[in-house]
Amino acid sequence: MRVLVIVKATKNSEAGVMPSEQVLTAMGKYNEELVKAGIMLSGDGLHPSSKGKRVRFSGSQRTVIDGPFTETKEIVAGFWIWKVKSMDEAVEWVRRCPDPMPGEESEIEIRPILEAEDFGEALTPELREQEARLRAEVERQHGS
Numbered sequence: 001m002r003v004l005v006i007v008k009a010t011k012n013s014e015a016g017v018m019p020s021e022q023v024l025t026a027m028g029k030y031n032e033e034l035v036k037a038g039i040m041l042s043g044d045g046l047h048p049s050s051k052g053k054r055v056r057f058s059g060s061q062r063t064v065i066d067g068p069f070t071e072t073k074e075i076v077a078g079f080w081i082w083k084v085k086s087m088d089e090a091v092e093w094v095r096r097c098p099d100p101m102p103g104e105e106s107e108i109e110i111r112p113i114l115e116a117e118d119f120g121e122a123l124t125p126e127l128r129e130q131e132a133r134l135r136a137e138v139e140r141q142h143g144s
Helices: 021-036 087-095 116-122 125-142
Strands: 002-008 040-045 053-058 061-066 076-083 108-112
Touching: 002 040, 002 087, 021 040, 087 108, 116 125
Parallel strands: none
Antiparallel strands: 002 076, 002 108, 040 076, 053 061
């Protein structure tokens, strides 16, 4: 199963405080462990929400909202995409993670990524073929 591992923002990350060399070193070592174990598919940190935008949908209307966004605990500061055998395995890997926001209370959320079989009959054979074709094209374009 694939999971999205979400590092939640804190006041410091939203203020643009960059991680120390010690944190970067610890995270680098942790990422090496994830890669060697075949777990990590992708991962990155994000700029503060002050550099972001949201688009709100209401019927056919689209409204663009400039950051920063106020509810820090609902903002993502970084993420990984992992391939694991189970949610329990993902939890065990997160327990081993260095504290992503030393000096502040921090939180990491783990969410399963929907797979084709999760959509049931709504994902028709034609839609499955389209998805497979698009994934193949992305792979061809980006080699990832």
